[in-house]
Amino acid sequence: MADEKIQPGDAKDANEQGEREGAKASPRADDKSPSPGSEIKNAGELPKPEHPAASPESQAALTGKAPSGSSTSGTTVPASTGESATASTSSTETPALDAQPPGGASPSVGDPTKSPTQSDLEKAAKIAEAKARAAAAKQAAGDKPSPPKPAGAGAPKAPVKKKDEGPKPADASRHPLVKKLREAFDGAVVEATEFIGQRSIRIERTRILEVCDFLKRDRESRFDFLSDLTCVHFPDRAEAPFDVVYNLYSISANERVRLKVATDEEAGVESVTSVWPTANWMEREVFDLFGVPFRNHPDLRRILLPPDWEGHPLRKEYPLEFIENNWTAKHLPEFTEVQKEQLEQRRNYGLEILSVPAERRVREIFRGNKEVMPKDK
Numbered sequence: 328m329a330d331e332k333i334q335p336g337d338a339k340d341a342n343e344q345g346e347r348e349g350a351k352a353s354p355r356a357d358d359k360s361p362s363p364g365s366e367i368k369n370a371g372e373l374p375k376p377e378h379p380a381a382s383p384e385s386q387a388a389l390t391g392k393a394p395s396g397s398s399t400s401g402t403t404v405p406a407s408t409g410e411s412a413t414a415s416t417s418s419t420e421t422p423a424l425d426a427q428p429p430g431g432a433s434p435s436v437g438d439p440t441k442s443p444t445q446s447d448l449e450k451a452a453k454i455a456e457a458k459a460r461a462a463a464a465k466q467a468a469g470d471k472p473s474p475p476k477p478a479g480a481g482a483p484k485a486p487v488k489k490k491d492e493g494p495k496p497a498d499a500s501r502h503p504l505v506k507k508l509r510e511a512f513d514g515a516v517v518e519a520t521e522f523i524g525q526r527s528i529r530i531e532r533t534r535i536l537e538v539c540d541f542l543k544r545d546r547e548s549r550f551d552f553l554s555d556l557t558c559v560h561f562p563d564r565a566e567a568p569f570d571v572v573y574n575l576y577s578i579s580a581n582e583r584v585r586l587k588v589a590t591d592e593e594a595g596v597e598s599v600t601s602v603w604p605t606a607n608w609m610e611r612e613v614f615d616l617f618g619v620p621f622r623n624h625p626d627l628r629r630i631l632l633p634p635d636w637e638g639h640p641l642r643k644e645y646p647l648e649f650i651e652n653n654w655t656a657k658h659l660p661e662f663t664e665v666q667k668e669q670l671e672q673r674r675n676y677g678l679e680i681l682s683v684p685a686e687r688r689v690r691e692i693f694r695g696n697k698e699v700m701p702k703d704k
Contacts, residue, residue: 496520499528504548504584512538527585535573535588536597542575543602548582550575553599556609558617562643564589569619571596595620598627616641633658 499505499521505528509516515534520527530538542550555574562568567589575584590596598621600606610621611630618639621627628634637652638645662670 494523496522496527499526502526504528507545508538508541511541525583525585527587529587529589532588532590532594532596535586536599536602538586539573539575539599539602542584547580548577548584549579550577550582550584552576552578553603553605553609554583556599556606556613558613558619558641560617560641560643567591569617571613571619573599590619592618592620595622597622598624600625615639618642 497520499519502519502521504526505516505519508528512534515531515538517529517531519529542548552575553573554576555572557572557574559570559572560568561570569590569592571588571590573586573588575586577583588596596619598606598610600610601623607625608630610624611627613619614621614624614627615629615631616639629636632640633654635657636654
């Protein structure tokens with residue numbers, strides 16, 4: 328440094344001491360280390376260079392250690408201001424940890440392993456900013472009132488709102504057709520309802536034939552087409568478990584009406600084949616599958632099942648699974664245990680068609696254009 332003065336005697340003594348210790352490298356000519364007892368004046372007022380060079384000497388001044396690979400012997404960093412520093416030491420001697428550069432060490436740059444870098448400072452600033460935001464959000468959340476908690480852990484939930492109920496049957500007693508039937512047949516109409524534009528009129532069982540004949544011949548409505556005739560089973564109604572349903576259609580007026588008659592297996596209902604001839608097979612089907620008899624029917628017999636079949640499959644109490652009845656025992660051939668097992672397997676896989684010789688014979692009959700169930704004469 329320019330303000331420092333080196334005593335020649337001190338430098339000479341330092342060189343002699345370095346030679347006595349067997350230093351391998353000779354001291355540099357431009358090495359100007361301060362002599363003991365020298366003082367650094369105005370160290371804190373030195374201007375900072377605009378572009379400081381990271382030279383080995385500057386690194387040694389900051390860290391208190393000699394630069395690696397340096398051939399300088401007997402060079403050490405002087406101690407802090409006001410303290411004496413050793414002028415010459417061996418290059419292998421470990422410098423003191425408390426050695427400080429001229430002007431005093433900065434509190435943040437004492438140990439290079441502990442001094443923070445620019446990236447560390449930026450990271451710490453970001454962490455502090457994130458913590459501040461979290462604290463502010465927590466404080467803001469604490470200011471808001473918390474939602475009320477249920478009285479108990481097992482408190483019942485609020486009832487779910489039920490969906491709007493669908494349409495329900497309405498009374499159709501004021502309909503012109505219902506009024507006309509009540510005026511023409513006293514006591515024949517039991518009730519009349521309307522559901523989504525469909526009118527249903529319940530008729531007394533003994534008056535169904537004359538009501539149907541009137542509806543077919545009426546000039547205003549003229550229900551001249553019987554579109555369907557079916558039945559519904561209600562096992563809980565012991566006095567009249569069956570409803571025979573007549574779906575009528577007026578071609579000229581483009582109008583529909585449904586008639587219902589409640590009956591049982593013994594009383595049955597009067598046949599309407601005299602009004603609509605197409606009711607012949609429809610009534611036979613209801614008789615076959617439900618067991619409801621039709622009085623004065625021209626040919627009332629089974630139409631889908633054999634004549635000696637037991638039971639009516641469309642009743643609610645009829646079993647759904649396969650059962651062995653008297654008809655199968657009478658008409659099907661005897662099977663061995665192996666054949667029974669094979670038949671059971673085919674039925675489980677839905678392959679009961681053409682699975683027994685009797686069914687194969689039925690197929691041959693159809694191929695020969697023969698009648699399986701000849702008409703009764």
